[in-house]
């Protein structure tokens with residue numbers, strides 16, 4: 109089985125929106141591997157965040173990978189705009205439309221990495237016929253829409269099953285929601301290698317605190333998977 113490095117992806121949903129450029133620079137300086145961008149439409153999820161124009165304005169602030177999580181339905185009409193805005197990975201939800209395979213093909217045709225996300229209640233079987241079209245599986249470990257929620261314990265087994273389904277394919281497994289040192293260890297042991305964390309990283313409010321939080325998450329995850 110392929111072993112990807114542990115990657116820490118701070119979710120700017122928990123950053124100070126009045127100074128997002130500075131927050132992105134700070135968290136990059138603090139050791140973030142990816143920047144996780146939560147796009148919400150108030151329809152697929154009960155919250156609204158930002159769209160491609162904000163992402164485009166953040167692009168010059170870091171060279172870190174832009175990991176764009178689209179919590180929007182439909183997603184297809186907007187994929188090109190997110191690609192042009194500078195997203196490196198574009199993740200769509202399996203629940204967001206009837207043509208998941210087409211959405212993933214479109215993302216790849218735009219020269220971007222394609223991710224598919226599953227809500228906590230969606231079984232891993234939803235991945236079965238798209239595994240050769242994805243670069244990343246995002247396992248939502250909370251119901252999407254808000255930061256600061258509690259990790260859904262049942263997702264641990266789902267991560268394990270997805271890891272087994274993936275086999276030798278070079279697909280990364282990302283987890284998002286309620287990720288703190290304890291749950292980072294649980295998720296990494298089950299097979300996740302990309303850890304999205306919002307409140308656990310941004311709550312400190314300074315580069316030093318971001319660095320400490322990122323290092324702790326990384327160390328706990330690396331130790332847990334041995």
Ligand SMILES: O=C(CO)[C@@H](O)[C@H](O)COP(=O)(O)O
Nearest residue numbers: 121252253255256286306307
């Ligand atoms: O996508 C989402 C929520 O929908 C996440 O990215 C949250 O932003 C994670 O926040 P924490 O649970 O880490 O505070």
